Amino acid sequence: MPVVGKPGAKIDGLEKITGSAKFTDDFTLPGMLHGAFLRSPHAHATILSIDTSAAEATPGVHAVMLGVDLPKKYGVIPVAQDETALAIEKVRYVGEPIACVAAIDRATALTAARKIVVEYEQLEPILSIEDALDKSKPLIHEPSNPLRRKRASNCLRRVFQRYGDSKAGFEDADIVLEEDYDYPGSTHVPLETQTALAHYEGGKLTLWSSTQIPHYLHRILSKVLGMRTQDVRVIKPHVGAGYGGKSDPFCNEFCSAKLAQMTGRPVKIIMDREEVFYAHRGRHRTKMRLKMGIKRDGTITACDFKAWAEGGAYASYGVVTAYYFGVFLPLPYKLDHWQFESMRLYTNHPPCGPKRGHGAIQPRFALEMHLDKLARAIDMDPAELRRMNAVEPNTETSNGLRITSVALEECLDKVMEASGWKEKLGKLPPNRGIGLAASAYMCGALHPIYQTEMPHSAVQILADRSGRVAIYAGTADIGQGSNNMLAAFVADRLGIETTDCIVMEADTAFTPVDLGSYSSRVTFFAGNAAVNGAEKLREMIIAAAAAKLDCSPASLELDGGEVFHTKDAEKRLTFPQALVLAEEKFGTLSVVGHYKPPKIGNRFKRQSVGPSPAYSFTAQVAEVEVDPETGFVTIERIWCAHDCGKAINPTIVEGQIEGSVYMGVGEAMLEEHVFQKGALHRNPSLLEYKIPTVHDTPDIVSIIVESNDKEGPMGAKEAGEGPQLATVPAIANAIHDACGVWLNEAPFTPDKVLKALERKARADRKAAK
Amino acid sequence: MGQHKVQGRHSKTDPMPSELILSLNVNGDARRVLADANRSLLDLLRDDLGLTGSKHGCDVGDCGACTVLVDGEPRLSCITLAADADGCAVTTIEGIADAGRPHPVQTAFDDQVAAQCGYCTPGFVVALKQLFDENPAASDGEIRDVLGSNICRCTGYTKILAAAFQARDQLNGGDTSQGDE
Numbered sequence: 004m005p006v007v008g009k010p011g012a013k014i015d016g017l018e019k020i021t022g023s024a025k026f027t028d029d030f031t032l033p034g035m036l037h038g039a040f041l042r043s044p045h046a047h048a049t050i051l052s053i054d055t056s057a058a059e060a061t062p063g064v065h066a067v068m069l070g071v072d073l074p075k076k077y078g079v080i081p082v083a084q085d086e087t088a089l090a091i092e093k094v095r096y097v098g099e100p101i102a103c104v105a106a107i108d109r110a111t112a113l114t115a116a117r118k119i120v121v122e123y124e125q126l127e128p129i130l131s132i133e134d135a136l137d138k139s140k141p142l143i144h145e146p147s148n149p150l151r152r153k154r155a156s157n158c159l160r161r162v163f164q165r166y167g168d169s170k171a172g173f174e175d176a177d178i179v180l181e182e183d184y185d186y187p188g189s190t191h192v193p194l195e196t197q198t199a200l201a202h203y204e205g206g207k208l209t210l211w212s213s214t215q216i217p218h219y220l221h222r223i224l225s226k227v228l229g230m231r232t233q234d235v236r237v238i239k240p241h242v243g244a245g246y247g248g249k250s251d252p253f254c255n256e257f258c259s260a261k262l263a264q265m266t267g268r269p270v271k272i273i274m275d276r277e278e279v280f281y282a283h284r285g286r287h288r289t290k291m292r293l294k295m296g297i298k299r300d301g302t303i304t305a306c307d308f309k310a311w312a313e314g315g316a317y318a319s320y321g322v323v324t325a326y327y328f329g330v331f332l333p334l335p336y337k338l339d340h341w342q343f344e345s346m347r348l349y350t351n352h353p354p355c356g357p358k359r360g361h362g363a364i365q366p367r368f369a370l371e372m373h374l375d376k377l378a379r380a381i382d383m384d385p386a387e388l389r390r391m392n393a394v395e396p397n398t399e400t401s402n403g404l405r406i407t408s409v410a411l412e413e414c415l416d417k418v419m420e421a422s423g424w425k426e427k428l429g430k431l432p433p434n435r436g437i438g439l440a441a442s443a444y445m446c447g448a449l450h451p452i453y454q455t456e457m458p459h460s461a462v463q464i465l466a467d468r469s470g471r472v473a474i475y476a477g478t479a480d481i482g483q484g485s486n487n488m489l490a491a492f493v494a495d496r497l498g499i500e501t502t503d504c505i506v507m508e509a510d511t512a513f514t515p516v517d518l519g520s521y522s523s524r525v526t527f528f529a530g531n532a533a534v535n536g537a538e539k540l541r542e543m544i545i546a547a548a549a550a551k552l553d554c555s556p557a558s559l560e561l562d563g564g565e566v567f568h569t570k571d572a573e574k575r576l577t578f579p580q581a582l583v584l585a586e587e588k589f590g591t592l593s594v595v596g597h598y599k600p601p602k603i604g605n606r607f608k609r610q611s612v613g614p615s616p617a618y619s620f621t622a623q624v625a626e627v628e629v630d631p632e633t634g635f636v637t638i639e640r641i642w643c644a645h646d647c648g649k650a651i652n653p654t655i656v657e658g659q660i661e662g663s664v665y666m667g668v669g670e671a672m673l674e675e676h677v678f679q680k681g682a683l684h685r686n687p688s689l690l691e692y693k694i695p696t697v698h699d700t701p702d703i704v705s706i707i708v709e710s711n712d713k714e715g716p717m718g719a720k721e722a723g724e725g726p727q728l729a730t731v732p733a734i735a736n737a738i739h740d741a742c743g744v745w746l747n748e749a750p751f752t753p754d755k756v757l758k759a760l761e762r763k764a765r766a767d768r769k770a771a772k
Numbered sequence: 773m774g775q776h777k778v779q780g781r782h783s784k785t786d787p788m789p790s791e792l793i794l795s796l797n798v799n800g801d802a803r804r805v806l807a808d809a810n811r812s813l814l815d816l817l818r819d820d821l822g823l824t825g826s827k828h829g830c831d832v833g834d835c836g837a838c839t840v841l842v843d844g845e846p847r848l849s850c851i852t853l854a855a856d857a858d859g860c861a862v863t864t865i866e867g868i869a870d871a872g873r874p875h876p877v878q879t880a881f882d883d884q885v886a887a888q889c890g891y892c893t894p895g896f897v898v899a900l901k902q903l904f905d906e907n908p909a910a911s912d913g914e915i916r917d918v919l920g921s922n923i924c925r926c927t928g929y930t931k932i933l934a935a936a937f938q939a940r941d942q943l944n945g946g947d948t949s950q951g952d953e
Contacts, residue, residue: 016882019890022868031819276831482890662927664928666925
């Protein structure tokens with residue numbers, strides 16, 4: 004029985020269900036101190052002085068640290084290093100950490116932190132996209148080079164790219180439509196808040212952290228602390244999910260490390276729920292303008308897209324966001340003539356960063372709604388419009404993306420059939436509607452954040468006479484199931500069960516480097532590394548067994564915990580017996596598999612952000628009911644068909660689809676990061692920042708489509724982010740089908756629905772006159 | 773607190789004891805713990821008794837990750853004073869399995885991969901276990917009502933519902949599905 008493709012329990016499932024799984028906060032070290040932060044009450048202010056004397060004099064306090072104790076600037080993206088562990092000289096958002104206290108317990112640390120006296124001189128805060136574009140406003144970041152002062156602005160990055168001839172394309176069009184869209188900021192809300200525990204001894208640092216990218220944290224910690232990388236060890240225990248929100252290094256990681264150095268005691272620092280809203284790194288609020296041209300036959304002729312993203316006070320991954328806005332705009336469609344301009348702006352709000360579907364969610368929202376409007380204008384089924392413009396397998400897009408496997412048509416077919424699309428579109432009773440959207444997403448970035456010829460992922464496999472197979476990988480399982488993925492590939496190739504494998508992951512001292520859980524890269528990259536390693540071990544086992552059984556290696560198969568001759572039932576060995584032979588023949592068994600994405604040339608030099616070795620595809624249908632009295636939208640059901648290449652474990656893939664759709668439902672209906680006038684966060688708690696409970700979540704029907712990508716590990720592609728992209732526009736399109744209004748601004752709250760219905764009623768009355 | 777002895781370490785001039793010696797039965801074990809009067813049950817369980825299965829998610833009773841049973845009733849241990857559990861029987865996620873044999877709710881969560889990151893899972897398992905203790909044939913709606921007290925950010929609740937239905941089937945020795953609600 005092949006293991007790959009088998010549904011059901013994952014290898015680390017039970018420990019999560021019995022409560023024995025250890026998350027960072029579950030570790031306690033002898034003599035451990037606890038840290039707490041003092042955070043800024045101002046959005047934009049110069050720090051004139053900081054008096055820590057009262058805090059230091061508080062009984063139980065062991066150390067107080069300030070920004071000057073770790074002055075080195077950092078940033079995950081090498082060209083955007085604008086952040087320090089704690090604010091120095093200036094604060095740039097409400098909630099920015101200024102000081103950190105280590106004390107015998109958290110209550111003492113918090114009390115002492117409140118005794119720190121800071122004198123500020125307030126500056127005019129930049130709180131909107133308009134303010135950020137206004138050159139007369141103060142700068143949030145002074146350029147490090149004073150000569151650049153003249154050209155400096157509050158724009159972190161502007162990207163402009165043009166492909167083909169959009170002017171000619173628009174002239175070719177029968178219909179041109181231009182509209183504005185507004186997508187809200189939202190945040191990840193992982194149930195586990197950011198937590199770090201540092202231990203410093205003999206000049207070496209060990210940091211346990213709830214990170215989703217141990218490798219980048221390792222590099223940046225070393226840099227900021229001024230330590231050799233070989234003296235820093237980062238361990239990621241179980242992580243209470245990330246969704247992108249734990250991709251940046253955070254103040255609690257730097258400060259626990261520094262305070263452990265200062266005090267000689269282990270230091271744990273957790274963020275409380277409110278602090279996580281300030282740490283943020285969530286979805287950029289984005290204003291967009293989209294112009295598209297279409298022929299009556301449904302051919303999209305041209306597209307012009309502009310996006311302004313409100314990025315908050317620091318860069319985080321914002322440079323990448325600005326590129327993603329455009330790079331993923333046309334996918335999953337063919338589009339020859341188009342251009343985009345995007346700006347990622349600084350504002351005095353908590354920093355935005357990567358959230359599930361990073362940089363692709365906002366343009367997808369605009370473009371998929373736009374397509375529905377165009378489909379109606381030419382009287383075409385929106386599903387057919389998408390089908391006829393769908394990108395084809397083994398082609399290259401106009402912006403140079405190499406497209407390999409594509410099963411978008413099959414996704415459309417499946418989702419239309421399951422939802423009864425043809426029978427329902429335009430035919431449902433009043434106030435009930437159905438909507439569709441499609442999308443594509445990357446399976447890992449071809450180019451990591453630092454240039455390297457080294458593997459992007461490696462997996463070491465050890466096996467010995469006990470029958471044990473141990474998998475060492477630098478991957479970060481944050482709940483998506485990457486440990487099970489690695490075990491499934493290895494077990495499949497060795498003919499054993501996943502439960503015969505043990506996975507040791509994400510310990511930078513022991514596991515080979517993997518770049519981390521971001522850009523939906525882990526299955527494709529680490530999966531390929533695991534298959535590569537397992538094949539090497541399989542060959543060794545087969546060679547040793549063939550010698551013993553006196554047969555050709557090609558006649559042997561590995562399955563069911565045995566090595567056996569495919570035609571001679573007498574010739575068989577148990578897996579541990581075969582390992583003994585292999586150990587005798589080759590010595591201690593250890594193999595390393597690795598993966599480096601292929602060098603795919605791109606005609607466009609500027610295309611270093613976005614290209615991936617493969618892309619996943621999704622089609623999604625939402626059915627909704629709108630209450631015209633209250634404006635309340637009920638999502639009845641969402642059908643999501645996702646081309647994941649190959650489902651390694653269908654149950655886990657379904658879970659990824661369901662979770663993605665769920666997060667889309669939250670962004671469509673409830674979630675919005677909003678601020679009061681003084682830039683104070685309006686809803687920094689789970690009571691006020693509404694995320695869907697079981698009562699707010701529709702039935703989700705997940706449909707797995709397998710395109711078997713020829714470069715994916717045993718055919719697999721991603722499933723963890725792509726399925727979210729089409730959710731929000733599918734719901735928007737369904738709302739229009741239900742009640743005839745377009746909501747170009749999410750979330751689709753009752754007030755917006757009612758206002759739109761009133762506008763429509765007025766327009767209808769006017770038209771009737 | 774009736775027959776349970778509470779020994780406050782307080783003087784007569786300080787009517788509110790700052791520390792208490794609490795007697796609890798936790799997962800079948802009798803425990804005596806010295807605790808600050810304002811200590812939460814969650815901190816007591818995690819930090820004093822080393823039972824780290826119950827989680828901090830919000831610390832204000834919004835998320836359900838800290839759900840435990842106090843005398844068989846579900847309680848949000850982050851907003852329950854440890855002192856209020858004095859003399860009570862407390863069951864945490866660590867006490868749900870029977871001598872290492874997983875409860876049907878746990879088996880179902882494993883089978884259905886209802887735990888992704890697993891951080892909210894202990895709260896869900898404890899809440900469902902309590903529901904089925906009280907009503908093994910709970911309706912789909914009753915199950916949803918209980919799950920509505922807990923937040924999961926990974927699964928979209930689909931697999932959690934599937935696990936709850938599977939557990940109900942197992943506890944009732946057959947298929948109890950109610951089809952579409």
